[in-house]
Amino acid sequence: MRNKYSVFSLIKNALSYHENWQRVWKDPTPKKEYDAVIVGGGGHGLATAYYLAKKHNMNNIAVVEKGWIGGGNTGRNTTIIRSNYLWDASAGLYDHALKIWEGLSQELNYNVMFSQRGVMNLAHNLQDVRDLKRRTHANRLNGIDAVYLSTEEVKKFCPIINTSPDIRYPVLGGTLQRRAGTARHDAVAWGYARGADAMGVDIIQNCEVKGIKRNGDSVEGIETTKGFIKTKKVGVVAAGHSSVIANMAGLRLPLESKPLQALVSEPVKPIIDTVVMSNAVHAYVSQSDKGELVIGAGTDDYVSYTQKGSHQIVEGTLNAILELYPIFSRMRMLRQWGGIVDICPDASPILSKTSIKGLYFNCGWGTGGFKATPGSGDLFAHTIANDEPHKLNAAFNLNRFVSGDLVDEHGAAAVAH
Amino acid sequence: MFLINCPYCGERDQQEFKAGGEAHIERPKQPTELSDDEWAEYLFMRKNIKGVQFERWNHAHGCRKWFNMVRDTSNDEIKAIYKMGEKPPSQ
Numbered sequence: 001m002r003n004k005y006s007v008f009s010l011i012k013n014a015l016s017y018h019e020n021w022q023r024v025w026k027d028p029t030p031k032k033e034y035d036a037v038i039v040g041g042g043g044h045g046l047a048t049a050y051y052l053a054k055k056h057n058m059n060n061i062a063v064v065e066k067g068w069i070g071g072g073n074t075g076r077n078t079t080i081i082r083s084n085y086l087w088d089a090s091a092g093l094y095d096h097a098l099k100i101w102e103g104l105s106q107e108l109n110y111n112v113m114f115s116q117r118g119v120m121n122l123a124h125n126l127q128d129v130r131d132l133k134r135r136t137h138a139n140r141l142n143g144i145d146a147v148y149l150s151t152e153e154v155k156k157f158c159p160i161i162n163t164s165p166d167i168r169y170p171v172l173g174g175t176l177q178r179r180a181g182t183a184r185h186d187a188v189a190w191g192y193a194r195g196a197d198a199m200g201v202d203i204i205q206n207c208e209v210k211g212i213k214r215n216g217d218s219v220e221g222i223e224t225t226k227g228f229i230k231t232k233k234v235g236v237v238a239a240g241h242s243s244v245i246a247n248m249a250g251l252r253l254p255l256e257s258k259p260l261q262a263l264v265s266e267p268v269k270p271i272i273d274t275v276v277m278s279n280a281v282h283a284y285v286s287q288s289d290k291g292e293l294v295i296g297a298g299t300d301d302y303v304s305y306t307q308k309g310s311h312q313i314v315e316g317t318l319n320a321i322l323e324l325y326p327i328f329s330r331m332r333m334l335r336q337w338g339g340i341v342d343i344c345p346d347a348s349p350i351l352s353k354t355s356i357k358g359l360y361f362n363c364g365w366g367t368g369g370f371k372a373t374p375g376s377g378d379l380f381a382h383t384i385a386n387d388e389p390h391k392l393n394a395a396f397n398l399n400r401f402v403s404g405d406l407v408d409e410h411g412a413a414a415v416a417h
Numbered sequence: 418m419f420l421i422n423c424p425y426c427g428e429r430d431q432q433e434f435k436a437g438g439e440a441h442i443e444r445p446k447q448p449t450e451l452s453d454d455e456w457a458e459y460l461f462m463r464k465n466i467k468g469v470q471f472e473r474w475n476h477a478h479g480c481r482k483w484f485n486m487v488r489d490t491s492n493d494e495i496k497a498i499y500k501m502g503e504k505p506p507s508q
Binding site for chain 1: 418431432435436438453454456457458460461462463464465466467470472488490491492493
C-alpha cells in the first residue's frame with residue numbers, strides 16, 4: 001500500500017532527514033504472462049496503464065519501457081496544455097484531457113503543478129486574424145473558453161510583447177484560452193507511474209521490445225530484451241518509434257518521425273506569466289517555475305531518429321522571439337534538445353484498433369501530445385479494455401486514411417509541418 | 418544539420434535543401450482502378466524506417482533539381498546519393 005503524500009508525511013520525513021521515503025514504484029522482473037502490455041513508459045503509456053487498472057479493473061498488466069520512464073518526449077516537451085482546436089472531434093478529445101488535468105493532482109495525490117496561466121495565440125496577418133476568429137467561434141460553440149483580443153488587449157495581457165506596427169510581422173490580435181496553461185512534465189509521468197504501480201501494474205524499465213509475435217491475425221505476445229512476454233493485448237504508445245514497432249508487426253502507419261527542438265534560457269525573475277504562441281513566425285514561450293524561459297522551435301522536414309535538429313530551426317525561432325520580445329535580447333540560452341515526434345498527414349493523432357486482433361496504437365500526436373496525456377490514457381484504456389473506441393476517440397481511427405474522413409488540424413497544431 | 422553532396426552542384430549545407438520524403442513510391446498506373454485501401458497505401462502509408470532509408474531531396478535554394486539519397490536516419494549519415502531515374506545502389 002502506498003503512503004499518502006500530505007503535509008504530515010512531509011513533516012514526518014523531514015524529522016528523519018528525508019531518508020525514509022517509500023519507493024515510488026517497484027522494479028519488478030517481468031512475469032511470463034499479462035492480460036495486457038503497454039509498450040512505452042511515457043506519460044501517455046503510463047496514463048493508459050493507470051486508467052486500465054483504475055476504471056477497467058485490469059490489474060495484471062505491464063508497461064515496458066526501453067529507457068527510463070518519462071525519458072522520451074514526456075521529458076522533452078514545452079509542457080503547454082490547451083484545448084482550443086478547430087474541429088468538433090478534436091475539441092472533444094483535447095477538452096476531455098483538459099477537464100482531467102483540472103483535478104489531476106488531487107486524483108493522483110501527486111502535485112503535477114498544473115497552472116492555468118492562460119495560452120495566447122497571436123495573429124500577424126489578415127489570414128491569421130480570420131483563422132483565429134473562426135477558431136474562437138468554433139471553440140465557443142463546443143463549450144471551450146476562448147476570447148479574441150485586439151492588439152491593445154494583447155499588450156495589456158502580456159506587456160513585454162512588442163506590438164509596434166513597424167515590426168516585420170506586427171501583432172494584429174490574438175486569442176486567449178484562460179483555462180489553458182502548463183504542468184510539470186516529469187511529475188505527470190511519475191504521478192501516473194506511482195498510481196499505476198499502487199494498483200499492481202508492473203512498470204518494467206530498460207526493456208526494449210524486439211518483436212511482436214502473431215498467430216495469424218491475433219497477437220500472442222512480445223519479444224523483449226528481458227525475454228518473451230505472453231499477452232493477448234498490446235497497446236503501443238511509442239511516439240516517434242511507433243513505426244518501428246508497427247514494422248515488427250508487419251503494419252504500415254501514415255507517420256513520419258522528425259526532430260522537434262526546444263530550448264531553455266538561464267533562470268531569471270518572473271517576467272512572463274502566461275504562454276504566448278505564434279504560428280506565423282513560429283515562436284512560443286513561457287516561463288518555468290524555476291525562472292527559465294521555455295521556448296519551442298519547429299520540426300526539421302526530414303525523417304530522423306537522432307534527437308537532434310538543425311541549427312537554422314533554432315535560429316529562426318530565436319529571430320522571431322527577439323522581434324516579439326526585445327527585452328530578451330541579452331538572455332543566454334542554457335540548453336537545447338530535440339525529441340522525435342511522429343507526425344500524421346492531418347496533424348491529428350491515431351488512437352485505434354488495427355487489422356491485427358489485440359494490437360492497438362496510440363500515436364501520431366506529432367508536436368502536441370503532452371497536453372492530451374490524461375485524456376489520451378483514459379480513452380486508449382477504454383479502447384483496449386472494450387476492444388472498441390470510446391465515442392471521443394472514434395474519429396481518430398486508423399481507417400480514416402482509407403475513408404478520407406481526416407481531422408485536419410494543421411491550423412491549430414501550432415507547429416507548422 | 419549536415420552537408421549534402423548535390424549531384425549537380427557539389428557539397429552544400431543541408432539548409433539549402435528540402436526533404437521530399439520516401440523515394441521509389443510509384444505512382445499508380447491505373448488510378449481509377451485502385452481500391453480505397455490501395456489509395457491510402459499510396460498516399461499516406463510510409464515505411465518511416467529507423468536505419469537506412471531511401472529518400473528524395475530537392476536542392477531548393479540551389480539548382481532546384483531533385484535527386485535521391487540513401488541515409489541512415491538513426492545517425493543522419495548519408496550512404497549514397499544518386500540522380501533521379503538511376504538505379505538505387507545495392508537495394
